[in-house]
Amino acid sequence: MKQTVKTSRAAGQLEKMFRELNKHYFGGALPEPIISLKKTPSAYGHITCAKVWQAGQESKYEINISSATLDRPIEETTATLLHEMVHEHNLENGIKDTSNNGVYHNKRFKEQAESHGLVVSHHDKYGWTITNPSEELLDFILFQGWDAIQMGERLAWADMVGTGNGSKTPGSSETGAPKPxxxxxxxxxxxxxxxxxxxxxxxxxxxxxxxxxxxxxxxx
Incomplete structure (x- = not known):
């Protein structure tokens, strides 16, 4: 099997993973988003709270998977993607699952995440945001034969202190999991x-x- 060491191949793999997870956990009901790879040192991923992309006649959400942590074990990357898919499910169904500008994850998020293949733990500051794959999700990943993405973008010092291009913008209309x-x-x-x-x-x-x-x- 070819190693995933190109951004185009990484994005393609994530798109394929989205489709399979969508079919398995959401009955294929989620609209397919634009999947981006941007450096976000403060979070593994996020989803926009509105459909910010126009693709032909269709408006789409954006799900970003941080390029700084792409090379984590595949089950962790999958859990991050599924975390953002749960947010998309909640957005589509009018379920308010966060507060404090999308940072604090409430019990509604926990309930939906745990009914869609994730195990959720509580973070004192960010709420019910620490997500790990359930045993069922791990079995699904193994059955799919997904391999880890073997590339990641290095963090610069400016990113670490919050002034670089990859730093999180205060007040951004995005929701996602801060790094647990x-x-x-x-x-x-x-x-x-x-x-x-x-x-x-x-x-x-x-x-x-x-x-x-x-x-x-x-x-x-």
Missing amino acids: PKAKSSTRRWICPKCGTIIRSTKEVRVICADCMEMFVKAD
Whole structure:
């Protein structure tokens, strides 16, 4: 499989992931947004609160996945994308899920997120915003065979102190998840010591490579 090391390929992968998640969790009801890759050091992703793009005769939301953290484990990137899709679902259905200019996530967000494949924890400042993939979502990711996006944009010092192009604009009409504490990856990688084939699982397994008759060993 080709590595995802080009922005066009990364955006294409995220668009494909959106479509599959939309079918699986929302019955295909969500309008397809514009997916952008912009550097946002303060958040893993966000969605605009209005349809800010005009594509032909159609108006569209924008979902941004931060280019600074694209290279996280695929289950974390998927959880971020699904987090923003839950916001889109709520926008489409008139469910007010945030306050404080889209920063504080209320219990309505938690309820909708947990009914759409996510596990939500509370943050003292940002509310019910810490999202992790459920076991069902992890199984779905494994079934889809999605691989991590192996690229990310480096942060400049100006970004870190809030003055660079990637810094978050105060008062922006966007809602998204501020960066929560980094969670340990829920998936495990296993490698055949002979042919190098890699598999993933959500639990401890004992698997033999049918080509080499060698036991897979944990890769990380």
